[in-house]
Amino acid sequence: MLSNVLKHESRIHLMNSSTNESSERYNIRVLDRAIQVLLCFVERGSRLTIDEVVQTTALPKSTAYRILANLQRHGLLARNPEDETFALGSTAVLIGATAIRGLDLPQKVRPYLEQLMEATGETAHLAILTQNHVIVVDKIDSPHPIRLVSSVGFRSPLHCTGVGKVLLAHLPERTTQRLLSAYEWRRYTPNTITDPARFAAELAEIRSQGYAVDREEFNAGLRCVAAPLRDYTGEVIAAVSVSGPSSRIGTAQIDDLAQTVLDYSRRMSQELGYRE
Incomplete structure (x- = not known):
């Protein structure tokens, strides 16, 4: 559910950036990277290690770690301490539930x-x-x-x-x-x-x-x-x-x-x- 919303928003961003160069002034690099990290859970699977996130996004490991930590802090990701994997968290589910009500x-x-x-x-x-x-x-x-x-x-x-x-x-x-x-x-x-x-x-x-x-x-x-x-x-x-x-x-x-x-x-x- 959230994955469909993220895919949709990602397509819109790519379309706008290719047709309207002025939109680049509004890009926020850290936000783009955070969305990139969230999308890798759509592309690769529901549970990922930090190494799998790095492999998918090509981000430096230190950058990926900081993004994962902040997404976890806001409940968008949840960390399993036993196997050191991350998955979409409760906040992500709530966002998805809100989105589905608008569909x-x-x-x-x-x-x-x-x-x-x-x-x-x-x-x-x-x-x-x-x-x-x-x-x-x-x-x-x-x-x-x-x-x-x-x-x-x-x-x-x-x-x-x-x-x-x-x-x-x-x-x-x-x-x-x-x-x-x-x-x-x-x-x-x-x-x-x-x-x-x-x-x-x-x-x-x-x-x-x-x-x-x-x-x-x-x-x-x-x-x-x-x-x-x-x-x-x-x-x-x-x-x-x-x-x-x-x-x-x-x-x-x-x-x-x-x-x-x-x-x-x-x-x-x-x-x-x-x-x-």
């Missing part, structure tokens, strides 16, 4: 999200990938008194949620491997998948069938079915899901529910310009 993705697909909730009677979520979590950017609550309680901005893990798994399954393989190489395989319920080999097989199955299922893997007693949303380029940019108690979403209901979620994910994707 038109939720507004474009909200009517379909409402229809999905009405068709299934269960809480419908729209979520995007951010670092090693997924974040809810819109939701429509189920009318049932017993339902999943969540909120816009809610963050959840990748490996044990329907939206997390379906988004991971559609990342480039290299990106997925890098992300999971340092992933914390926390067990939330007895059904949580914590074995990397078994999880890889789960992702392959998701790619094959087109949807993901959370079988009480994050919260005992709750199930979820999720499908990907594609933009006009065919890239998966978000996921849609329905979630509810296992008393209403039994194993016998999963297949029919999955077809409904897939149907609405296709409609939403078409609204975003995707054509099969």
Whole structure:
């Protein structure tokens, strides 16, 4: 999410600098370098050592270290003392969350999200990938008194949620491997998948069938079915899901529910310009 914003701003800067020479007077070198450092987390991966930052940016190591320290001080980066790596921090996530509220993705697909909730009677979520979590950017609550309680901005893990798994399954393989190489395989319920080999097989199955299922893997007693949303380029940019108690979403209901979620994910994707 933040990466898309940074890429967009970077393109604007490059375009303006090539078409309007007078803009160079406004360049702030240290700010340019700080943005360069942030962008290397987009290009190279979610966790980087200082040597990898230096290799990507070609900055002197002392300069890169000072920039990393200042970005960490402001919460834009977080440092892991165990392996001396850096990753985008909580402030970066908040900036990204603010940016997404200004985008038109939720507004474009909200009517379909409402229809999905009405068709299934269960809480419908729209979520995007951010670092090693997924974040809810819109939701429509189920009318049932017993339902999943969540909120816009809610963050959840990748490996044990329907939206997390379906988004991971559609990342480039290299990106997925890098992300999971340092992933914390926390067990939330007895059904949580914590074995990397078994999880890889789960992702392959998701790619094959087109949807993901959370079988009480994050919260005992709750199930979820999720499908990907594609933009006009065919890239998966978000996921849609329905979630509810296992008393209403039994194993016998999963297949029919999955077809409904897939149907609405296709409609939403078409609204975003995707054509099969």
